[in-house]
Amino acid sequence: MELLRNAVRPYAWGSRTIIPELTGRAVPAPHPEAELWMGAHPGDPSRIIGPDGAERSLLELVEADPEGQLGAHCAQRWNGRLPFLLKILAVEEPLSMQAHPSAEQSAEGYAREEAAGIPRDASNRNYPDPTAKPELVCALTEFHALAGFRDPDRTVKLLRAVETPGLAKYTELLAAQPDSAGLRALFTTWITLPQANLDVLLPEVLDACVAHVKEHGEFDLECRTILELGEAHPRDAGVLAALLLNRLVLGAGEAIFLPAGNLHLYLHGTAVEILANSDNILRCGLTPKHVDVPELLRVVDFTCCDMPILSGEPTDCGAVYRTGAPEFELSRCEWDTGDRHELRIPNGRPQILLCTAGTLFVRAGDGRSLELARGQSMWLSASDPEAAVHPVGEGPAQLFRATSGT
Incomplete structure (x- = not known):
């Protein structure tokens, strides 16, 4: 520890x-x-x-x-x-x-x-x-x-909201096949466009996004994001690809x-x-x-759906974010002002504890102890005994616990 x-x-x-x-x-x-x-x-x-x-x-x-x-x-x-x-x-x-x-x-x-x-x-x-x-x-x-490909019907609606003469044929390509295969076809077409074609299409799309934002349109947030990306990367096909993804907050x-x-x-x-x-x-x-388009196309999953936002599975003091990834598991524990409950940290797996608010007191079963201030982290090996954590002072406090997957 x-x-x-x-x-x-x-x-x-x-x-x-x-x-x-x-x-x-x-x-x-x-x-x-x-x-x-x-x-x-x-x-x-x-x-x-x-x-x-x-x-x-x-x-x-x-x-x-x-x-x-x-x-x-x-x-x-x-x-x-x-x-x-x-x-x-x-x-x-x-x-x-x-x-x-x-x-x-x-x-x-x-x-x-x-x-x-x-x-x-x-x-x-x-x-x-x-x-x-x-x-x-x-x-x-x-x-x-x-993150993740938006439902194609919703993306068609977005593309029609910012449609330009140059964009129309791509909108109809997806409208004719609003599924993962249609997304693959459109995505592949856009990221392999010759630069000369891209230099014509991108300014049209950005101008249409400006107009949509001025009108306070339905896709205001998505258009603002495209404008931000287009300003930073004015000749990049990735700006068009961003039109296909779920915009999350x-x-x-x-x-x-x-x-x-x-x-x-x-x-x-x-x-x-x-x-x-x-x-x-x-x-x-x-x-x-480096961008390797053929290898990228072998890896990308074109399954389309709303991207799940996880609140975590509730625990006594916060949540654990279960994903099924065998490499890791993340949990979060929070203490309100005046809360002094003790969190038990079982042993047997490698763990990193990270304090993101307040100060925490960590006591191991063998009597060792240390304080973990905001921004500090600690290592618990699989051989370390079980530990207990509680806030120092009145709080509030927050802890993230990272460990290998179960």
């Missing part, structure tokens, strides 16, 4: 205030800070802070004693790797549009690229590892995203689960994210990074 010192990832889409303020550092930061990583990812593992202040990489700790740190079942199932990574996301500007492969696709793609001799850190590498990358994002503040405590093949894009807000410990990403657009 030890505190963690975690890596900050300074991607350009991040915020200069959210993560520094959460972790008690000077605000604003000199550069955007996008993600706070908690786990044993080889690219930036957390460091364990011992009682004497000495530090050790969590990755090295797990590699040296996988069964003791992860438990026998988890160590065997995931070949001695911590299967999840926990993050704080501070999204100031939209990310790239992307999807993640399934376990089978990842294993096959990794083997194929290894055989082809593509370096694992090459810019055109799609599969740097052989594992899937499902993820769940839980909002800390209002959180905006595009999550309230604090609400979550979405993104299984293999789900095309998505985070737009704005602060959230806790848990994901499989993998780097496999197939990008669609809205990025200068």
Whole structure:
């Protein structure tokens, strides 16, 4: 049971205030800070802070004693790797549009690229590892995203609301086949348009979105999003692809689960994210990074429906977000002002506890204890005894618990 010192990832889409303020550092930061990583990812593992202040990489700790740190079942199932990574996301500007492969696709793609001799850190590498990358994002503040393909009938209505001479034939393409096959056909057509055609169509669509916003039309939020993306990426086919996705607004405590093949894009807000410990990403657009269209089309799931927003399965103090992903499980516990109830943390699995509000007192069954301030996190190995958590002071307080899947 030890505190963690975690890596900050300074991607350009991040915020200069959210993560520094959460972790008690000077605000604003000199550069955007996008993600706070908690786990044993080889690219930036957390460091364990011992009682004497000495530090050790969590990755090295797990590699040296996988069964003791992860438990026998988890160590065997995931070949001695911590299967999840926990993050704080501070999204100031939209990310790239992307999807993640399934376990089978990842294993096959990794083997194929290894055989082809593509370096694992090459810019055109799609599969740097052989594992899937499902993820769940839980909002800390209002959180905006595009995720999953909207019902085609609803999308046809949107396209007709912003119709232009150049857009009409694409609208009718989907109207003639309003199902997953029709979505695949339209999506494929748009992301493979010659740049010259795209340079004509995109300005038409953006002008139509401006007019729709001025009229306070039914699809005001969707059109504002297209305008935001079009301003940042004026010649990118991903702007058109965004017209096909569900536009979501999550309230604090609400979550979405993104299984293999789900095309998505985070737009704005602060959230806790848990994901499989993998780097496999197939990008669609809205990025200068590598886009492999044929491989993307093999991975994307064109199933169309409303994207479920998860409130979690209620617990004594919050919720657990069950997804069926074998790599991870996330739960949330909250204490109101004056609430002093004790949360029991069972042992036997690797766990990371993250405090996002207040200060928490954690006591292990062997008598060890520590305080967890806002923005701090701690590691509980599978071998650690059961622990108990309660707030320090009058609260309120909030805790996220990440562990391997059941």
